[in-house]
Amino acid sequence: MDAPTNMKPLATASYRQMVGEQLRAAIASGELAAGERLNEVAVAKQLGVSPTPVREAFRDLEQAGLIEVVPYRGARVRPLTERDLSEIYSLRAHLEQMGIRLAYSRLGESDFEELAGLIREMEQCARNDDPSGVVRHDVAFHRLIMARSDHSLLLKTWEQIHPSRWTYVTVRVLANRGPLYIAQRHWPLLEALRGPSPELAVDAAAKHIELVGDEAMQVLRGKPDEEKHDSDASEALGKH
Structure with missing residues (x-):
């Protein structure tokens, strides 16, 4: 082509x-x-x-x-390999769990409203068949959390490994799922950030990244877990 x-x-x-x-x-x-x-x-x-x-x-x-x-x-x-996905998602998980642990007590209601707005923007871009918009707002969502960590070196490290790259990788590998599915994955994470425990929020971040990473790996191997996807997507749609 x-x-x-x-x-x-x-x-x-x-x-x-x-x-x-x-x-x-x-x-x-x-x-x-x-x-x-x-x-x-x-x-x-x-x-x-x-x-x-x-x-x-x-x-x-x-x-x-x-x-x-x-x-x-x-x-x-560039074709993706299993090693690419493993490195991308494992490194992201470590950085963002640390970021959430530090940011948890610093996040306020205005931050939660902004994060919710970014998820809605992701959903709207997905409905408008605008994957670049989904990526842009997805990165902004996670960057806001990392910025609230008040850890300049952590934020710099996170930015240096190209957050837009791994988000494009996610959208690309899970293209059969659709960008709306990826957008709606952020609601449980936001709910955990509003919740009573920083450890619950950290666990939610790990689940947010690991589930998408596992599904991306299954797709790359040619074995998509459709039943799991349908169940999770229905749950997300039911809540929001």
């Missing part, structure tokens, strides 16, 4: 960022499948830009681990 068919021409500045955003959305939605080749000239022509911002966007996506560029052979969507 030379370029995703649903990508739209760009008409404003910041082409590098906008090209990257459209490619991220195509990867997250599954429109660009793992291993699919990307033609720099074809993408530039479809988006109405020169090859330069496309080349720059390719470099950004390569750094984020979403594509790989092979000299003299071009770019392709």
Whole structure:
């Protein structure tokens, strides 16, 4: 495939960022499948830009681990491995559990309202078939919690490992589940943050990450746990 068919021409500045955003959305939605080749000239022509911002966007996506560029052979969507998922979700779990333990007593009602608003924004983006919007608000949700930890090195470490990357990975691998499913996974975590115990909130964070990680691993292995998914999704829809 030379370029995703649903990508739209760009008409404003910041082409590098906008090209990257459209490619991220195509990867997250599954429109660009793992291993699919990307033609720099074809993408530039479809988006109405020169090859330069496309080349720059390719470099950004390569750094984020979403594509790989092979000299003299071009770019392709980077296939995910079980090791990729294991490293992404295990590291994220450790960092965010620490962040929640520190942030728990600092979170106030205005924070809870903002977090709830971000979940609703995720849900709306999911209904509008906007996976990039889901990712953007998902990252903002978790960043708010990490920022409330008041631990600058922890927040810096969390940001340095590209939170948008693992969120795009989640949306991409669980494309068959749908982005609404991913958005609604955040309600139990928010309820735990409002709850009476920091340890319950930490446990909820672990469950939030581990369940999605386990399901992503099952999908990668070609063995999706549909029964478990249907049960969990129904429970989330019933509550919200």
